[in-house]
Amino acid sequence: MSSLTTATPQTVRILGIDPGLQTTGFGVLDMTGSRLQYVASGVIETTRGDMGNLPARLKVIYDGVREIHARYQPDVASVEIVFVNVNPQATLLLGQARGCCVTALVSCDLPVAEYTALQMKQSVTGHGRAAKSQVQEMVKRLLQLPVVPRQDAADALGMAITHAHASPSMNKLAAQGVLNRKTHGMFRSGRSH
Helix, strand or coil: CCCCCCCCCCEEEEEEEECCCCEEEEEEEEEECCEEEEEEEEEEECCCCCCCCHHHHHHHHHHHHHHHHHHHCCCEEEEECCCCCCCHHHHHHHHHHHHHHHHHHHHCCCCEEEECHHHHHHHHHCCCCCCHHHHHHHHHHHCCCCCCCCHHHHHHHHHHHHHHHHHHHHHHHHHCCCCCCCCHHHHCCCEEC
16 A cells, blocks of 8 residues: 655745835735735835935835845745826836836846736736725735735735736646747736746
8 A cells, every 4th residue: 555645835925016106015925825825015115205316216116125025035026017097207107116126026036927907906806997995805805914904015915916826827837838938928817027
């Protein structure tokens, strides 16, 4: 009679980032199998310094993301993809903040996955048109938090949850040889670098 051994699921630590020039949200989760466990969340704020000094504000974001990486040692990061909105100047500034976050993550040798706000809302609430308050409430429920997280932190935790939901499917497809470098993006719910 042979003995069967069951492998203990590996824990993966996911860092979610919701980029913003004034407030960048972050959320850290541990995923063990299909179980998610809250680790930490918060914000990086750039409103304390000279609001007209864009390079200094970007440095605050860059340093903050690297500090979060050093403190929590995530295995992977997920960042919101930014789209053009009504105000082109605001979109440009947000894009610079997002680029700063991605650069900081890549400089820490972290793999970075990207998802839209619509994909995050779909993953967290079940529909892509959810209000910010609905995302906050569902993040609280999914992670069994005692209080509703701040909006930017909830969005960042939502990014981490979205990656946790997407990554098992991608890992199964990759293991079956279904995905290759060229077609991977067509199957994935987001982009990955």
